Amino acid sequence: MKADEVFRMNGGIEDINYANNSLLQRNVIHMTKLITDKAITSLYTSLNDPKTISIADLGCSFGPNALLAVSNLVKAVDDQRKKLRRRHSPEFQIYLNDLPTNDFNTIFQSLPKHEEDLRREIGDGYGLCFFNGVPGSFYGRLFPSDSIHFFHSSFSLHWLSQVPKGIEENMGNICMATASPPSVIKAYYDQFEQDFSTFLKCRSKELVKGGRMILTMPGRQSKNPTFPTFELLALVLNDLVAEGYLEQEKLNLFNVPLYTPFLAEVKLLVEKDGSFTIDCLETFQSHWTRGYIYNGNGDDNIVSDEDTGGYDVARSLRAVIEPMLVSYFGEGIINEVFHRYNKMIVDFMSIQPEKSLLTVIIISLIKL
Template sequence: MELTQVIHMNGGIGETSYANNSWVQRKVISLTKRIREEAITCLYRSTLPRRSIAIADLGCSSGPNTLSVVSDVIKSVEKICQKLNHLSPEYQIFLNDLPGNDFNSIFRSLDSFKEKLRNEMVSGIGPCFFNGVPGSFYGRLFLTKSLDFVHSSYSLHWLSQVPEGIENNKGNICNSSTSPPNVKKAYYEQFQRDFSLFLTCRAEEMNEGGPMVLTLLGRKSNDPSSKEGGYIWELLAMALNDMVVEGIIKEEQLDSFNIPDYAPLPSEVKLEVEKEGSFSINHLETSEVYWNAYDNNCNPHDCELDSSETHTCDAGYNLAKCMRSVIEPMLVIHFGNAIMEDVFRRFQKTISDHMSKEKIKFVNVTVSMTRRS
C-alpha cells in the first residue's frame, strides 16, 4: 500500500487519538511562535495595505493544534491592522494533510474556532475562508503564485517513502545505531530528494517575498542515530524484537518494516535550501522538548498540557500514548490490529525504563525563509 494512504495520525477524540495526545507537538508550536509572528509581520508591512492573505498549513493533522497556528497568524495581522488603522484583510486558509487525515474533525470545529477568535479579537477580524487540501506536499498542491504564507510543523521529517535498498536493516525499524552504513546513507539521500522537491513545489506556489516557516524533528549530533534523532523508534524496535523472540511476530515481518522518518541536522536543512535556490534563509535555529512533559518548565496545572493529556504522572505512559497516536496506523497495516495493546504496553515499559535513568530530549530544527524575487 502507498505510504500516502498509511501515514496519518489516529483520528477522532478517543483515548489514543492524536487530538488528545499531541502535547509534544503543542509544545513545539509554542516554542516557535515568535518566529512565525516575525515572519507574518514582515510580510504584512512589506506590502501595505493588503486586501487578502492566503495561508497554507502543511501537514496540519487534526485536534487542538491544527488551528492554533492559524489563530496566531490572524491575531498577529489584526494587531498590526489596529495599530496602523487599516481595515482587516480577508483570510484564505488552506489546511493540508494526506488523504487519511481526520479532516471531518477539523471541519466540525471550524464554527467554534471562528466564534472563539471573534470573541478574542473584540475589534473584529476579516472574513476567514477555509479549505481542506488532501495530498502529499512532496508534489504540487496549489495554483502558481497563490500563497502568501506557508507553515509546517513536525511533518517534514516524514519522508515520501521508505528508502530503497535497505533490506539489510534487519532487526531495526528506522535509521538506528545498529543500522548498516548503506541504510544511514539511503535515509539521508531520501531526505535530500524529498526536501528539495518540497522546496521546488512551494517556490512555484508562493508569491515573491512570501515567508515560509518550517519546523522538523531534527538533531544536533552528527550521528543520525543519536538519541536526539530516531531513538524513540529504537525503543519501539526493542518491544517488537521481544515479540519476535516470543513467537508473537514473525521475524520476516519485523525485518520488512521500516519507518520513513529522518531527523536532519540544521546544516543539512540549510544545504538543501541553498542548493535548491528559491528561498533565502532568515532564521535557522534549534529548540528542545524533554521526553518528560513535566521537565519542560511546567506542571500539569499550568503548562500546555490539558486535563485529557495528564491522566497520570507516569511520564512513560504519557509519551507512549503520544507516540502511539502517531505510529499506530502504520503498525496496524503491517502487523495487524490484534497485537497493538501488547505492543504499546511493552513500548511504554521500555520508555519508562529509559526515562528513569536519564533525561532525553527531542531536538527541533526551525527554519524561516523568504521566497526570492
C-alpha cells in the same frame, strides 16, 4: 511502503487518539511563536495594506493543534494592523493540508466555535477567514503558481514520501538507528534529500515573490542517527519475534519512512535549491515529558511533570504510529506492543532523563 497509503494519525478511542496525545506538537508551536509572528508581521507590513492574505498549513492533522498555528498567524496580523493604524483588516484565505486519510471532518466540525472564539478575542476589525481543506501530499504541487503568501508546517517534514530503497541490511531496526549500517543511513538521507528538495521546488512555485515559509521539524544535534523512542519500539518488536508472536522475516522488511535531519543538512538543501533567503535557522530543545495542556476552553497552561505525572510518551507515539503498524502486522499484537513499550520507555527515561529532550529545527524562509 508509500506514506500516503498507510500514514494517518490515530482517531477513535480518546485515550490513544492523536487529538488527546499531541501535547509535544502543541508545545513546539508555542515555542516557535515569536519567530512565526515575526515572519507573518514582516510579510503583512511589506504588502502595503493587502485586501487578502493566503495562508496554508501543511500537515495540519486534526485535533486542537490543527487550527492553532493559523489562529496565531491571524492574531499576529491583526496586532500589527493596529500598530500600523490600518483601518481595515485583510480577509484570510486559509488552506488546511494533509493526506487524504486525514480526519478533515473533525476540523470542519470545530470551525464555528473556533471562529466565534477568534472573533471574540480579536474584537472589532476582525478580518473574515475562509477555510479550505486541501487533501494531498506536500511532496507535489498543491496550489496554483504565485497564489500563497505564507506557508507553515510543523512536525511533518520528517515523514518521508516512502520507505527508502536499498535498506535490506537494516535488520533488527525499524528506521535509521544507531545500529544501522552506513548504507542504510545514506539511503535514508538520499530519500530525505529527494523529498525535501521536491518540497522546496513546489513551494517556491506556489509562493508569491517575497512570500514567507516557516518549517519546524524534529532533528538531530549531530550525524549520530539515534532516535530513542523508535529504537525502543524496535526492541519491543524484536522481543515479540523471539517469543514467537511475530515472524522474523516480516519484521526485517518493516521500516518507518522517517528521517530527522541535522541543521547543516537543511541549510545545504535550501541553499542548493536557490529559491529562498534564510531569515532564521536554529535549533532548540523540547522536553518529551512537559508540554502545553489544552483544556478546550482556549486557555493553555505550561505544566510540569509534577502536575501531570509526566507526558505519556508511549501514548503519544501510539497515536502517530499505530495505523502504520496495524496495516503491516495486523491489530492482534498492538495492545501487547504498547503495553511493553510503556514499561520500557518509563524505565528508560528514569535512567536517562537527558534522553527525553528532543532537538527541534526551525527555519524561516523568504521567497526570492
